[in-house]
Amino acid sequence: MSISSGPHAVSLADLGWSAFFADQVGEGETGLLPARIATVHRSRIGAETALGQMRLILPSPMKTTDFAVGDWVLLGVGDATVVRRLDRRTLLLRRTEGARAQQLIAANVDTLFIVTSCNDDFNPARLERYLALSNEAGTRPVIVLTKADKVMDAASYQIEAAALQRDLAVVSLNAKSVEATAILSPWCGAGQTVALVGSSGVGKSTLLNTLTRKSDADAQATGGIREGDAKGRHTTTARSLHPIAGGGLVIDTPGMRTLHVSDVADGLDIVFxxxxxxxxxxxxxxxxxxxxxxxxxxxxxxxxxxxxxxxxRWRKLSDENRDNTPVVTGARGNKSTRSRRR
Structure with missing residues (x-):
């Protein structure tokens, strides 16, 4: 068992533990240790607990792909072996091109910060995809417009973004400024979990460093947008959970060049x-x-x-969602899942 205690130890409430998860712990499980998944790699999983950081042990047949950053699990008495995963309150997931199963993005997220920038990266059609994803997952979407200090009129971007969904929260900021923390504070309180999604180069890693007040040695690598085509470079390659200075937690995610909609019919209904x-x-x-x-x-x-x-755009996304959402066919007891695509 690998435990890093001391200054990194926090309370379960600080990690987002609530009655929703506590109510799932059975009478025979009160001695088990709750842990929140903080990193998921191909061959290993790390977690945060009230005792500190741990590298978890997965018994067969559990696999790393069964877990998402933000998941809550129960660990065995005296070791870091996962006994079981608790039910998720919310789950962000996506289907990649050609994949049968959906990819887990993050679990138990309260608010999704959809990050875009005040330049050519601003794309209403792509933002609507992220909004449908957030709505379907049950998370609260917030559009975060970065690089507001680089343009003469950030308000026009804010107005256009706000029109994409009713009662949608939209903020504009400079991701490098400490003022960004204050602007986003309504969604970053103690015990709250936010996740950052968006294209590469829009300032997600910069915003993460500002929210977490990481030192230069610990700061997430950042990469700007190319001036010629406003395309960014990937700097985040894995999902990870970080404490926000002053309360809350943030999950960083790799930039998504494409986001195919699938199984988000209800989410689209809310957007449109x-x-x-x-x-x-x-x-x-x-x-x-x-x-x-x-x-x-x-x-x-x-x-x-x-x-x-x-x-x-509604028609395009509705057709894409219909084509990408698998259907269950076959007689009872012999059902199979197939794509609608021909």
């Missing part, structure tokens, strides 16, 4: 609520909102209350 709410008013129940008579969605476009670009 104005379309979802209009659909029942259409004359036909199976209206595609393209050419049918009596289409309430097309009426809204005609009278200027609905942006046609939103409908185009």
């Amino acid at each position: 609520a104005e379309i979802t709410e209009l659909a029942p008013r259409c004359r036909f129940r199976d209206c595609t909102h393209a050419h049918e008579p009596g289409c309430a969605v097309q009426f809204a476009i005609a009278d200027g209350t609905l942006d046609p670009a939103r409908l185009d």
